[in-house]
Amino acid sequence: MDDADGALTQLKAWLAQRDLPSDGRLPPERELVEILGVSRGELRKALAVLECDGELWRHVGKGTFIGSRPVEVHSSVAAIANRTNPLEVMQARLIMEPVLAREAAINATGSHLEGMQQCVRLQRTAQTWRQYENADNRLHRLVAEASGNTVLTALFDQLNAVRRAVVWGRLRDESNRPPTNHYSFAQHEALVAAICERDQKAAFKVMQNHLRTVRDNLLQHRSAAE
Amino acid sequence: MDDADGALTQLKAWLAQRDLPSDGRLPPERELVEILGVSRGELRKALAVLECDGELWRHVGKGTFIGSRPVEVHSSVAAIANRTNPLEVMQARLIMEPVLAREAAINATGSHLEGMQQCVRLQRTAQTWRQYENADNRLHRLVAEASGNTVLTALFDQLNAVRRAVVWGRLRDESNRPPTNHYSFAQHEALVAAICERDQKAAFKVMQNHLRTVRDNLLQHRSAAE
DNA sequence: GAATATAATCAATTCTTAATTGATTAGACA
DNA sequence: TGTCTAATCAATTAAGAATTGATTATATTC
Structure with missing residues (x-):
């Protein structure tokens, strides 16, 4: 991986060393930006890749979570x-x-x-x-x-x-x-x-x-x- | 029914003439007391009777409602x-x-x-x-x-x-x-x-x-x- | 000039605080 | 003793502020 994937590499490394809370939630983007020292655009690109791979899921107002998106069973x-x-x-x-x-x-x-x-x-x-x-x-x-x-x-x-x-x-x-x-x-x-x-x-x-x-x-x- | 059931009689009469909102909610006890002109204790006795008969149900913080208590359908x-x-x-x-x-x-x-x-x-x-x-x-x-x-x-x-x-x-x-x-x-x-x-x-x-x-x-x- | 970083804004959600409401208790009054 | 009034409690709701991912606009850099 070259510099183009710097954010992704850094994010993966951070996820590997850091053990997350039980709900699998990771810090909001605005904090991760400062932790990893990358721009928000790059961070979001990296997150998008991991989300596409099914390794995490995101939702507005909730946050970003490790794992697969919970199924919505609340069929009204x-x-x-x-x-x-x-x-x-x-x-x-x-x-x-x-x-x-x-x-x-x-x-x-x-x-x-x-x-x-x-x-x-x-x-x-x-x-x-x-x-x-x-x-x-x-x-x-x-x-x-x-x-x-x-x-x-x-x-x-x-x-x-x-x-x-x-x-x-x-x-x-x-x-x-x-x-x-x-x-x-x-x-x-x-x-x-x-x-x-x-x-x-x-x-x-x-x-x-x-x-x-x-x-x-x-x-x-x-x-x-x- | 004699005076001992005055509150109950009055409450039933009020319920009969008044058409309630669609959710079946009736005014809070503190308001009903003024409407019916009875003491809160008497009112609560009357409400207890109707609740026991299954004609209404009550819950702290929610209010008093006509009908049968809804089952917890939110059961996730x-x-x-x-x-x-x-x-x-x-x-x-x-x-x-x-x-x-x-x-x-x-x-x-x-x-x-x-x-x-x-x-x-x-x-x-x-x-x-x-x-x-x-x-x-x-x-x-x-x-x-x-x-x-x-x-x-x-x-x-x-x-x-x-x-x-x-x-x-x-x-x-x-x-x-x-x-x-x-x-x-x-x-x-x-x-x-x-x-x-x-x-x-x-x-x-x-x-x-x-x-x-x-x-x-x-x-x-x-x-x-x- | 294209690409990226930064900031501003939007919309969905959560958090916080205050108000509401049925239940309970204590004291006053007859 | 019994009832009324007031105070208080606990559960819930309501409303506004604060978060948070997504999007757009502006500025910066090479």
């Missing part, structure tokens, strides 16, 4: 909700939630069961759709949590966030209050009963039937609107 | 990975991926199929484990994408991110290059073949068997280490 819920539709969401729920119910029948703790039963009671006495939906959300979340699987619960949370962000249009019943004989009442009670009795197959089946009912209602409303 | 991949283990991840994969494979058999496009076949070829000729894993990642991601379900694909991505972040310890084979008779070869080829032939049941079954093999290998290694 809103972005997903904009590219999907209620039917896809229901399909995903039909895959996830029966399994969660089955696992909940195995692993649910006493406090989980108490919470589920309270949700069912609250739903029966709900005066508004908002109260009804609150209880519904809490119940399904409790089932997920009771499964005991951290990953599945996290996936359920993301699915749930997408569900709430998706545009459901006029699919929702807009009457003032939930009817006293709403189909979900019996299904939710059967679900909680199955989980309480540790009946895995029943918990799976009841949840599956429940979500199929919800899905079929969805399709019926849609075809009626078209 | 790293946070999940720290609280889970390889077995939970495999369980989640066993639930998600066979379904994705079945849907892929229905909805995969020509470019999806080409990509899958290329992955299989790349895996056969992989010189290093890194190349092998790259092809493996791409294949499974292609199956998810080919399912055509945006939500399921997003969930797969999150699961995949967790899988890569989880500490697998010495479960990985550390030999220099993948063996030429690695069990995954045949399974992956059978998977791609089933999807190409639009055989939904076979695609589901092959993926399930594949992941069970992976899981069993995992358990075997673990019990050997103990």
Whole structure:
């Protein structure tokens, strides 16, 4: 390497002798310039080479770091909700939630069961759709949590966030209050009963039937609107 | 309701007539006290009742909101990975991926199929484990994408991110290059073949068997280490 | 005149400080 | 004893200043 790569050579040497902090961050360009005694343009050229080689990554406002750029996994819920539709969401729920119910029948703790039963009671006495939906959300979340699987619960949370962000249009019943004989009442009670009795197959089946009912209602409303 | 519940009655009445902002936030306690003309203690009792009923939720520094407490969806991949283990991840994969494979058999496009076949070829000729894993990642991601379900694909991505972040310890084979008779070869080829032939049941079954093999290998290694 | 160094500026991010807010405690009052 | 008021605490948010990589303009050097 000749003088044309002086900055690069010097930078590599400095990186080799200096052990960096745990996060792999190296000093800002304005400091490195003084440390290495090169101009900022030369330093940036050298950094660009190393970045191109995948040895470091940079970001405005953050700094320069050794290693490979961390993958952005924070695929926003809103972005997903904009590219999907209620039917896809229901399909995903039909895959996830029966399994969660089955696992909940195995692993649910006493406090989980108490919470589920309270949700069912609250739903029966709900005066508004908002109260009804609150209880519904809490119940399904409790089932997920009771499964005991951290990953599945996290996936359920993301699915749930997408569900709430998706545009459901006029699919929702807009009457003032939930009817006293709403189909979900019996299904939710059967679900909680199955989980309480540790009946895995029943918990799976009841949840599956429940979500199929919800899905079929969805399709019926849609075809009626078209 | 008598005077003992005056604050609760007044609060409910105020909530009924007043339409709240879109985020469901209601004024801070210090303001509500002046609006309703009740003492802060009474107000907090009334709020506690409504919170217990699940009609609102509160948090220090944030405020008081109508609706059910939002789940921590910010659960970053790293946070999940720290609280889970390889077995939970495999369980989640066993639930998600066979379904994705079945849907892929229905909805995969020509470019999806080409990509899958290329992955299989790349895996056969992989010189290093890194190349092998790259092809493996791409294949499974292609199956998810080919399912055509945006939500399921997003969930797969999150699961995949967790899988890569989880500490697998010495479960990985550390030999220099993948063996030429690695069990995954045949399974992956059978998977791609089933999807190409639009055989939904076979695609589901092959993926399930594949992941069970992976899981069993995992358990075997673990019990050997103990 | 071309190339490079230096300075100025921009935009994204982080840091710092103050203000807000629900929760808790202590004292006054009846 | 019970309730109201005030003070205080702890968690969060809001806003402005300071950083930092990227870009552009100006000056310098050979």
